[in-house]
Amino acid sequence: MTLKDLEKILTESLQDFKLDQSEKIKFKELSETLTDDQVGFIKNRAFDLSRPFVEQGGELAVRVHNWLERVIKAIQPVQSGVQIKSSAYFSPGKDCRNNIIRLIKGAKKTVSICVFTISDNKITQAIMDAHNRGIDVSIISDNDKANDRGSDIYQLMDKGLNVILDDSPYHMHHKFMLVDSRVLLSGSFNWTRSASDVNQENILISYDDDLVSLFNQNFEKLKRSFKA
Structure with a gap:
């Protein structure tokens, strides 16, 4: 089946803004x-098709958001009936830092990072x-945090990475990362040396x-907002 065929199936399922039983069976x-x-293509195309409607609100x-969730669930492959479990890590210690680095190193296509600050050189x-x-x-x-002593944000900018800073008088205080649009990392852990060395974090x-x-x-909403 070609990508064009997959896109046609996806577009037809969006026409009534729901995923009926026959369409669920087809996707499964x-x-x-x-x-x-191909799974990645369907996911990305589903996000693209739903975005204009989500931005309108109401x-x-x-x-459309419910349709998107059903499509993602339907086409997500299940390998050997084994479901990957969630996991949690804590600091002080190296576990939080090491698992952030592990996920980044394991990325195949995309890494989307939304964090208050980055100053851990590793x-x-x-x-x-x-x-x-x-x-x-x-x-x-x-x-604001980008201007702190030890911040690596401008260094990353200088290396050509796509870095977007918030433009509000308040703080962009999120701490999460998405890898390949399939793995979420989130928690209190700031991406700093002190978060690993002395702080109680998760x-x-x-x-x-x-x-x-x-x-x-x-993430996409914030990116559009701060770029505007």
Whole structure:
């Protein structure tokens, strides 16, 4: 099946803003034969098709969002009936930092980072390494914290990475990352040396499609907002 065929199925299912039973069955049957690239194509195209309606807001946005969630669930391949479990890590200690770096190193296509600040040189190096091997890295961060001594934000900008700073008088205080639009990392952990060395912090890693979808939509919303 070609990408054009997949797009046609997707577009037809959006016409009534719902995924009926026959369409669910069709997507589930497809999921057993699709390659990883085809699954990624459907996910990305579904986000693209839903975005104009979501931006309009209102009841229609809710219906389209529900459609998007059902499509993602239907085409998400399940391997050997095994579901990847969520995991949590805590600091002080190296666990939080090491798992952030592990996910960045394991990225195949995209890394979307939305954090208050970045000043841990080991994490910064992992981000630059990902960029240098062709991963599409996008970063949203706080404009005030970018000026702090030790911040690596402007260094990342100078290396050619796509870095967007908020333009509000308030703080962009999120701390989350999406990898390949399928893994979510979130928690209290600031991407700083002190967060690993002395602070009481946490991260949660989740493969839940609904959570990944919600955080992905918020990331895109913030990106558009701060670019405007």
